[in-house]
Amino acid sequence: MNKQITRRKFLGAAGAAAFVSAVGSTATAADKPLKILGIACSPRKGMTTAKAVQIALDAAKAVNPRIQVGLIDLGGLNIAGHSAKPPADDFDAILPKLKDPALGGLIIGSPSYFRGMSALCKAFIERCGPLREPRTLADKPVGVVALGSFRNGGQELVIQQIQTAMLCFGMVPVGGNPPAYQGATVQSTKDEISADEVGLDTAKKLGARVAEVALRLAAK
Ligand SMILES: Cc1cc2nc3c(=O)[nH]c(=O)nc-3n(C[C@H](O)[C@H](O)[C@H](O)COP(=O)(O)O)c2cc1C
Secondary structure, eight states, rough: OOHHHEEEEEEEEHHHHHHHHHSSOOOOOOGSSSSEEEEOOOSTTTSHHHHHHHHHHHHHHOTTTTEEEEEETTTTTOOOOOOOSSSOOTTTHHHHTOOTTTTTEEEEEEEOTTTTTOOHHHHHHHHHHGGGGTTTTTTOEEEEEEESSSSTTSSHHHHHHHHHHHTTOOOOOOOOTTOOOSEEEEEETBBTTTTTTHHHOOOOHHHHHHHHHHHHHHOO
């Protein structure tokens, strides 16, 4: 009897060792890094939109050690909207990052320009056309950060516009954790957002929610 158990134990251990050497690692899908990319769509590099998106990304990273974050600041980049033959421009370097299989979700930030997303944001989304088929972004969460110099300067409209556009990619629009239901709505005053405690809290709650949903969807 004792001999049998010893033999069984030995065979089990040998089998496990063979499996580990066959696959090269014991890491499962649940251990793999999951990337959340932030896209800041103000033409002004490093300004309030980029800062607010970074705050959301930091909150996303804090959710789980698997979450990795990165910011793509479109400020100063040359990205033309869709045309029959889009020119070679700065979008070409961004596209591979959006195709990364480890991408778990997006946080898109835009200033409110006359109650709408910036032209740069629209151009960026239009150029994402190749990601619709094959459905590279499908079933991944997208959250939106909107900036305005007024308290009610159209931030919720900007969020709605971007969420609606990303539905065309099969993305799953999410708001923030309560009470930031719609997403991050931030007010800038003289190019500063540090005084907008309520708005910054919505950015943190959005980042956390995007990460939580990304982890859940990646587990399926
Ligand atoms: C062309 C233009 C239109 C704007 N329209 C609005 C607006 O409708 N509502 C609002 O609250 N702020 C508006 N703003 C202010 C910006 O949304 C705000 O300054 C934002 O923080 C800019 O983002 P940035 O600092 O990342 O460039 C406008 C600014 C510009 C340049």
